[in-house]
Amino acid sequence: MIEPSDNLLLNQSETISSNLAEIIPHINNLFSDTSDLVIRKLTIKQTGEKAILVYLDGLSDKTAINRDVMRPLQFEAGSGEPGDELIMTVSQIVPVTSWAQIEIALLQGSSVLFVSGRSEAYVLDTQGWPQRAIEDPQLETSLKGAHQGFLETGGQNIAMIRRYIPNRELKMKRVIVGRRGQTVVTILYLADVTDPNLVSTLELRIQKLDVDVILNTGELSELIEDHPFSLFPQFVTTERPDTAASQIMQGRCVVIVDRSPSVLVAPVTFMSFFQNIDDYSTRWSIATFLRLLRIFAFFVATFLPAFYIAVVSYHFEIIPMKLLLTLGESRGQVPFPPFVEAIFMEITLEMLREAGVRLPAPVGQTVGIVGGIVIGQAIVQAGLISNVMVIVVAFTAICSFILPNYDMVAAVRLIRFILMILASLFGFVGLVVGLMTMIAHLISLKSLGMPYGSPLAPVRFVDWKDTFIRVPLWLMKKRPTSTKPIQEMRQGNNRLKEDDL
Amino acid sequence: MNVRLLFTLLIICISLTGCSDEITLENAATPLAHGIDLDEHNKFRFYNTVPLFSKTTKKKSQENSGTAYSLRQSKAQQDAFSPGSIQGRNYQVLLIGKRLLQYEDWFPMLDVLFRDARNTVMDRVIAVDSPLSDVFDLNSKDQPMLPILLRGMVETKSKISETYSTTTQELHRQFHEKGITPYIAEVEIVEKKIKLKGSALLNERGKYEVSFGAQETVMLNILQKKAKPGLSLSYRIPDKPNKGPFATDMLSFSAEKIKTKVITSFQNGRFQFDFHIKMTIGLSEHLFPYDVARDAKKLEKQAAALMQAQIENVIKKLQKHQIDPIGLGLYARAFHYKEYKKVKDHWGKAVADATFHVKVDLTIGAMGPVK
Secondary structure (H helix, E strand, C coil), rough: CCCCCCCCCCCCEEEECHHHHHHHHHHHHHHCCCCCCEEEECCCCCCEEEEEEECCCCCHHHHHHHHHHHHHHHHCCCCCCCCCCCCCCCCEEEECCHHHHHHHHCCCCCEEEECCCCCCCCECEEECCCCCCCCCCCCCCCCCCCCCCCCCCHHHHHHHHHCCCCCCCEEEEEEEEECCCCEEEEEEEECCCCCHHHHHHHHHHHHCCCCCCCHHHHHHHHCCCCCCCCCCCCCCCCCHHHHHHHHHHHHHHHHHEEECCEEEEEEECHHHHHHHHHHHHCCCCHHHHHHHHHHHHHHHHHHHHHHHHHHCCHHHHHHHHHHHHHHHHHHHHCCHHHHHHHHHHHHHHHHHHHHHCCCCCHHHHHHHHHHHHHHHHHHHHHCCCHHHHHHHHHHHHHHHHHHCCCHHHHHHHHHHHHHHHHHHHHHHHHHHHHHHHHHHHHCCCCCCCCCCCCCCCCCCHHHHHHHCCCCHHHCCCCCCCHHCCCEECCCCCCCCCCCHH | HHHHHHHHHHHHHHHHHHHCCCHHHHEEEEECCCEEEEEECCCCCCCCCCCCCCCCCCCEEEEEEEECCCCCCCCCHHHCCCCECCCCCCCCCEEEEEHHHHHCHHHHHHHHHHHHHCCCCCCCEEECCCCCHHHHHHHCCCCCCCHHHHHHHHHHHHHHHCCCCCCCHHHHHHHHCCCCCEEEEEEEEEEEEEEEEEEEEEECCCCCCCCCCCHHHHHHHHHHCCCCCCEEEEECCCCCCCCCCCCCHHHEEEEEEEEEEEEEEECCCCCEEEEEEEEEEEEEEEECCCCHHHHHHHHHHHHHHHHHHHHHHHHHHHCCCHHCCCCHHHHHHHHHHHHHHHHHHHHHHHHCCCEEEEEEEEEEEEECCCC
């Protein structure tokens, strides 16, 4: 448990006084050393009452405050009775009485109006924090899909999903997480499709959280996943509204974390990480080809360097003769054992990649040149690394770039190193043991209580329609069974028979 | 805490057991060709050629040889010449000298290849009709590396049935199978170059018996049902005129479909094998004018008769040497086990006694795009 600080010890039930002279010091006391707090005194023309308007500069929309609050209050004349409903043109006015509510409202960008003589304050919906425009998603670019990515505002993100699913069965569960952060976390699901157990499990896990703040979806995902020590990601995070909508339609839950531009999808299977929204908008044969390519790339990216080490240090009898000659020649001048050579190159690759991610674009180019020319070419000419190793590393890198999910790529990177160590110690035996352990681990994993290995283990042939191959859309009449949806059918006959035409 | 300690110990133990048999490619010496022969004093002699993984040396391989009692016993001696440790995992060809093949029962000398499972058994066995030392000394700069040359030679030619690509594993089978006698590829040195001779046939104890040239090997392949489309045959048609210095009576064709039927029977105390060979052929050259479109039947008959004569000749040679590379023993054992059982220990003699009938039917399927 976190020790609550003094601020949090505030008496939740303490109500506001009706005397403005008491209110102002109270606010100043609450928000001491808060230079962006604005307290505006005014007289309401309509009733003649004294009032103060309090808001945080920058978090509130000033135009709205000026136009919809200050102006009507100061210029509109009404019936004139004190205690009347005030004339304001803001969309939402919530009367509150406790200081705790007022504090939260202020911190979230609303402005609060205290009126002399009234024992309630009004929370006015004037939120307007800094926001960027909707842009193309950065991590998951798509060729044919929409070019809208999620934003940092939860409400906007919900709206973007709603645009895809205008259906009243799209329900939401709202949980506030974080003592300090008060992060609004919303679970979206289709009430007549999604298994209610999933929703309640997810909600329970989020409710149980006791943290300071959740800044990003990744934090939430790490806090609520089933196997925190596993290398594999157990939830998909996406920054694409269309992907999120498609997942909801498949009976999954989507968790939107306010202030984070990516949303979390649960439960997912291992094969979800090989799917991409473009798979469904390209022709099915192409989509199938790409899917198989990704699965192949997964194995190459995981095993190739380890395989190289095993072959060169233990099992060179399997190398074809002509390759043996070239490989031997290039290995012959390398002063390091194969494992050191491979680890060195792989770590260089990881460093280049990390450098490329963090550096601003103009400097990023330099990294490419340094990596490509200095490391790639010079290192071979200097005889430090064999050129076959450079090819192996390059091929591995390309294969890991094909995988559409960043989290899975990260997992693959780590597993690769483990396998390399195993291969250097035991050759193929180590490699096979590594593979078996990996598979055993994969099929024992769960995502939100649902088997992670589905539809491969447990075998669910119905779901294979969207696993290794992507069958034509009109054949996928059922939702994936891995999420145990209540409503299984998702479409009827979509191909007209010849006599129907 | 105990679990954690156990886990750590386990990882340490596992890691310590590793690496024991690690030998990296560049630390190993991987001979690509090895050979066995007898020297002039009839002492067992080994040969090998090891590729050198170095950019500074001009010659890309190192040839070693020495006198020894056996292959494994010679390992120290082989190692002594080499920068790395000799590993028999990448042999491409196994060369056997003719001098050694003059003796029977040499096969156990290869025991280490089978008993030490690290050694490959996929290397091709080739008989050499020249001193083996000459072959290994030949590994010169202006020719492809010896193992590449020999392996390629045997692989490509065995595809068109002109030699055999017998692996060590297959040789092992041929030695231990009583119904068949071993057959391997054969090369010789002509004018300091290696030349493919065809095939060498051994008796059941490994002694060299007879060599077949390219076309005879093709016939043997047909009898073995091993011939594949693509093989090519040439004959001189007897009634065609010969003008000047040119053999204008030449006919060449390639096989498109080959079907060999073997009927086994046992009559009058001897085995009888009836071969019926049906081939569809495509003409690839005839130097004499001939209207194939109109008169194909006659040419088919003539060529079939020549082929039949050659096959009968091949069989006669086999009978004379009392060997059975065709594997007739397998047929005999399958169809007439009782009779076979009586003669299985001297099967070669039974083959020599057997009667053979050969019938060849050729059908011209293609005459080429010119008239």
